[in-house]
Amino acid sequence: MRMGPFKLVVHFDGHATNEDITFWVLFIFCLLALLASSFYFWVYPRLCPPAPPPGVPDTVRERIVSFMFETSATLRHHEDQCAICLDEFVEGTSLLSLPPCGHTFHSDCIGEYMSGATICPKCRENIT
Numbered sequence: 001m002r003m004g005p006f007k008l009v010v011h012f013d014g015h016a017t018n019e020d021i022t023f024w025v026l027f028i029f030c031l032l033a034l035l036a037s038s039f040y041f042w043v044y045p046r047l048c049p050p051a052p053p054p055g056v057p058d059t060v061r062e063r064i065v066s067f068m069f070e071t072s073a074t075l076r077h078h079e080d081q082c083a084i085c086l087d088e089f090v091e092g093t094s095l096l097s098l099p100p101c102g103h104t105f106h107s108d109c110i111g112e113y114m115s116g117a118t119i120c121p122k123c124r125e126n127i128t
């Protein structure tokens with residue numbers, strides 16, 4: 001027993017009426033239109049997902065808390081300069097340590113950097 005558009009073949013041997021043919025032509029046309037649109041709206045966006053915005057998301061940035069520089073001995077990697085602007089850390093300067101690797105930079109320098117990149121500028125560890 002055959003269902004759907006295959007019935008068209010059966011009808012064609014002599015006694016298919018115009019209404020039958022119009023119906024099946026419309027049916028197949030609608031089916032193709034449905035397939036095409038579902039491909040375009042459902043499959044296509046999944047094959048080519050929209051590019052994520054560059055930079056570290058705000059939700060991650062909010063979790064990175066700034067602190068004041070005292071001595072390089074208190075830092076995990078004992079840095080005494082910012083790898084972005086290459087200025088030496090001065091006591092009382094606002095710094096940020098990245099959570100995965102602990103590398104420390106000026107708050108302003110790394111803040112600006114994270115608007116366009118998601119990896120640590122020193123060790124390339126993913127910040128997000």
Ligand SMILES: [Zn+2]
Pocket residue numbers: 082083084085086087105106109
């Ligand atoms: Zn800096």
Ligand SMILES: [Zn+2]
Pocket residue numbers: 098101102103120121122123124125
């Ligand atoms: Zn790092």
